[in-house]
Amino acid sequence: MAALTRMLSAKRGFAHWDWTDWISYVYLVFGTLLMFGPVLWLVFSSVKSPSGLVEFPPTLLPWEQTRVSVPGQTASLPLFKIAEGDHAGQTLAEIRKIGLQATMVDPAKPDTTIRVPAAGLKKVMHLRAAWENYTDLIAKLNFGLYLWNTVFITIVATALTLLVNSMAAFALSKYRFKGREPVFMVMLATLMIPPTIVLVPNYLIAAVLGLTNSLWGVIWPAVATPTGVFILRQYMLTLPDDLLEAARMDNASEWRIYWRIVLPLSAPALAVLAIFSVMWRWNEFLWPMVVLSRSESFTLQLALNSFQGDLETQWNYLLAMTVVTLLPVTIIFLLLQRYITQGIASAGVK
């Protein structure tokens, strides 16, 4: 706590607050709001009821209008406080509003209707977290299945990505063979081709191989990534050749050198790639949408998309599910951020 206070009140070094300190703090607070505001809004909005969501003016916290059920009325009625006129100070339920006049009823005396000017009505609000957005989601939707599909794709694809890319990177960094540089260049050049351009050819290949509507159809095309090879190769270049030669003198086979020496020593770069791969696979949308058309094989992202209909969008569920979808990546990022910075510093810059 003391450390946190010290961090949040850090100054440039003078005893007093310099103007540069003020500028820094204004800038930092602005940045924090800019980056963190939308996320916070998303999280709060995900526990708003549908009526709370369309409330104007919008609020950050999940305020919604209080409703009561009045005997004799079929639906529950919204509560208003009367600000002026004969009934000023009373809290009444609104039956309907026509033009400037509203027809109200006192919940205590459901038989008498009261007509008041609509201008003097003030909504009665209360705070309520609509957890049903989440619980409904899990109950109504086949949420478990989508989660499993996504987790399966993410884990399997990441494991395969690490294996395949590290093998390629090992060969490209530690063996001298003719055409090594051209191969690497061609590999990197594929980065310049936007995925949308090869979407159709890729789909045709996947279709021929019978991978459509199978989770493997999402996994296999994602396994080899030029970015992954690049990150790992750059890192492996920094491993001393002496180690490999020592292992060779120690009778280790090439596979064993890779598995026992190179792979463990590339852990920081592997961690970076693992994080990237998890984020890519978890957030991937376009390719799964193309390959997976049956809802049993949907990923979370596709399920999320299905909430957004042509005519109606169930925003409350959409927001709740967005939060659920964000959580794993956020947690992974928090846990592994030390490796990310380390790994990027060592793999990217050199």
Next chain:
Amino acid sequence: MATLNLRNIVKRFGLVDVIHGISFDIDDGEFVVFVGPSGCGKSTLLRMICGLESVSEGEVLIDGRVMNVIPAARRGLALVFQSYALYPHMTVYQNMAFGLENLGTPKAEIQARVAEAARMLRLEPFLQRKPTALSGGQRQRVAIGRAIVREPKVFLFDEPLSNLDAELRVGMRAEIAQLHRRLKTTMIYVTHDQVEAMTMADKIVVLRSGRVEQVGPPLEIYNNPANQFVAGFIGSPRMNFLTGRVTVAGPDGLTVEVPAVGTIHTRAVAPGAPGQEVVIGIRPEHISQGHRATNNVSGIVANVEQLGGLSYIRLNDPDMTVQLSGQTRLGFGDRTEINLPEADIHVFDAQGLAIARAEPVQSMAALA
């Protein structure tokens, strides 16, 4: 236990020859040191012997078998790297056991051999540590331990002490020499440090730009260098060289006239004709102060280094270094007279080759 023979070894990188046909033999149990300035090809030669580098031409024989195409691991050699090349993610124990595991050695035997090596190298307390938690000297011992557990036929050391500080280096030097006495295994040791070469070797191979300059026991090389390069490279401080012309080619030696120095009598006999240009060389430790019958030189002191037990005097005009035992009262700018004993003067011809002396110097060891 192994002999090693090199037959006309050539190494080419692309079009560039770095090793130009090297041949020599190493006997069983010998401690051989390859020494030479950096870039002379000594490490390349070592790497060709152990199989990490291919041989462009010629043959490497171990125990009489041609090894050219046998992979490094099967040659029965162990290499200690300059950088130690310890696996940083493994403990000391795992580092030493890795090679044996790869050979499929039973666990119990691995444990026994590692324990034995650890005991020999005083590494027992560190077996469960990672190399990063060890000092330089300890890492060096682990690297040697990794070689020992494999019980190789030949140990190869690639400048193993160059990353250690001076004091540790002296200690490790003694340890490696002791190890050799105990294991009696053939060892090849590469260094650019002639002190290491002189103190450890049974046989020194002096290399320069991919060629062998001289092969022989340390004192033989010190006493009778084959050429000017070897004479200058072995010995510290280095030998003094003066260029002059032969004036008299007498039966008991050449007399050389060195400009601005005077007439120097030598014991070098073989082909020398008056007028021939030669270089005479004399080691700083053989020069004495004072005036004798012949070979007197006078110079001005440019610098004095007092080491307590020894003093080095650098003379100007002619440029020479003189080693005096004990301490000296000479100071900068003093003129002093020195004497070059005839018997200790080496003479080299215009190509730098040594001209034979009437009676070559015998080392004490050889005399005994």
